[in-house]
Amino acid sequence: MSVKSVWQRLILLLRRGGAVAAIMTPMCVATATSLPGVAVKFTGTYMGQSCTIVGAADQSVSLPTISTQSLDSAGRTAGEQAFDIVVQCDPGVREVRAYFESPLVDSQEGTLRLDGSPGEAKQVEVQLANSDFTRIRIGERGTVQPVKVAASGPTSMRFYARYYATGHAGAGTVQTYATYVVDMP
Template identity: 40%
Template sequence: MNQKIAFGVLSAALALPMAAHASDGTITFNGAIEAQTCTISVNGGNQDATVQLPTVSASTLSTKGSTAGATNFTIALSECSGDATQVRAFFEAGPNVDGTSGNLNNNGAATLVQVQLLNADGVALKAGDESQRSYAATALTDGAATMIYGAQYYATGAATAGDVQTSVTYSIDYL
């Protein structure tokens, strides 16, 4: 009896139409890797740096959306080789980045406060968001450029006193 059932199932399976596969086209991917190299410094130091924000009163950050302590910093490139004529920094998404606001979450004792990145015009940048790439790039002249950015405290509520500490990874777009 089992052999009859097995034979019946096998016969039915062989009677089903077979799927046909055909090659409909080819997609070719082309690109280039540029040997763009520059010496990078942040605020005159090396490429890894600390930007010290000023001490501010918690009362200046008492309501959601309030900001304080705007501080500029520079990312300077020198000794650049390659064909790029413009550059800009791109602040990457990472473990310290708030996925909604693009601000940097605080790892210090102060609460309800983030660090907000700014472009040279004081416009907020969202770390990890491609919209950063819509802002003007900086001209690379004679293999050098200095890009100006800023950072400030940003209240997500009534901030409390304590240290603020966070970080962000950046990369350089060569255009």
């Protein structure tokens, strides 16, 4: 039945005072049930390979003692200190990275706020950096550079921690922390 003939019948029913709702409801239901369904499909890859931390998984990184003059304005950094996360990966793993997370993240800067210990420094946070000193934003995997896995033996991922000024720094202690997850991108 064509659309034109359906409308002609509806108009005829209206002129005769017929019940349009009774006729339209089955048409609407028929139309609604004949629409194609919508599907959302998910795909992924599960890797049987993994990497294991070599040595102690937990580390303490001691930043050097610096003058507050080194951090005299917002955005300044100073006192870089290297640290390594060493992993041993299964054959077949080509790249690895460690990304960092923390409940103390400054969401605007991607740095680590201090933990609120007594006598802490003012307007100072800790920033992490890749081996080439490019900034890492805590909680953002894409800012951590992947490292090629060694053909044999452990693979070392080098990072830096440094002071980061949010304003003119005030003297005090600096304590914060982050956790990390080893990822195979």
